[in-house]
Amino acid sequence: MAGRVRQRAYEIFADRGTDGRAIDDWLQAERDLIFAPESEVVEKDGKIEIRVAAPGFKPAETHVTVLPDARDRRRRIQPQT
Numbered sequence: 001m002a003g004r005v006r007q008r009a010y011e012i013f014a015d016r017g018t019d020g021r022a023i024d025d026w027l028q029a030e031r032d033l034i035f036a037p038e039s040e041v042v043e044k045d046g047k048i049e050i051r052v053a054a055p056g057f058k059p060a061e062t063h064v065t066v067l068p069d070a071r072d073r074r075r076r077i078q079p080q081t
Contacts, residue, residue, distance in 0.1 A: 005029045 008029035013019070038053040050064060 001033075004033055008032055 005026065006029075009022070009025040012025045012028055013022070016025075040051045042049045042051065048066070050066075052062075052064075054062060
């Protein structure tokens with residue numbers, strides 16, 4: 001993925017034709033290439049529920065992997081013991 005982002009950042013730079021905005025180019029390339037749907041993490045009945053906006057996908061077409069020390073930008077998800 002990093003190679004694709006690097007290539008896209010270069011394309012953005014080449015289209016603009018001026019230097020000095022490498023970080024902006026990289027961030028724009030990430031936005032162009034990485035789909036991050038809106039999501040919400042909810043604790044419900046002692047369980048963690050992840051709600052993701054994924055129009056066009058059926059539940060059977062999705063897969064979620066959660067790691068024990070996974071982090072949400074808003075808070076840390078703690079396994080219940």
